[in-house]
Every structure is written in structure tokens, then in C-alpha cells.
Amino acid sequence: MKRHFSLLQLSRDHHPALIAAQICKRGSPAYLGLPTLPAEKLSYIRSFWKDELYEHFKIEEEILIPEIAGKNDELDKITSNVIEGT
Ligand SMILES: [Fe+2]
DSSP states (O other): OOOOGGGHHHHHHHHHHHHHHHHTSTTOOOOTTOOOSHHHHHHHHHHHIIIIIHHHHHHIIIIIHHHHTTSOHHHHHHHHHHHHHO
16 A cells, blocks of 8 residues: 555564564564563563664644544544543
8 A cells, every 4th residue: 555655664663563463462483583481571562662662652643633523433433442532
């Protein structure tokens, strides 16, 4: 999918986030040296959250979503969960 250049970094952030989500699954296979033990996974996810995800979500919630609000009904439906959850 072709993305507007202003969205490229946010889009790229999703790949490591999806990998992090996968390693959280019980019994997930070893992948690229990422942790496999529960305590190590927890430590990894905490660091990943602090170092990468927090800022990603902050940008999405404080900049992206307010910017697109009201411009597309389908996007409004998708983002309403985020807005209502705050
Ligand atoms: Fe995102």
C-alpha cells in the first residue's frame, strides 16, 4: 500500500510492534534472537513500550487521530474506540 510520506515512520513502527505481539504468545517460536522465556519477554516488552511504542501511540493519539477526525466516516468509526477510551 502506498502511504503518504508523513505516515511512513508510523507505518514502519508497526512491523516491530507486530513481532513483539507475536513473541508474547505462549509457545511462540524463537525469532531473531528475541526472548523466549516469559520473564525475558516481559522485560523486552516493557523496554519496547518505553523506548518505542509509547511515543508511537502518543503521536497517533495526539496528532494523527485529531488531524483525520471528521474527514472520513470509516476512519471515524475506527478511531472512535481510541478517542472514547481516553
Ligand atoms: Fe500504530
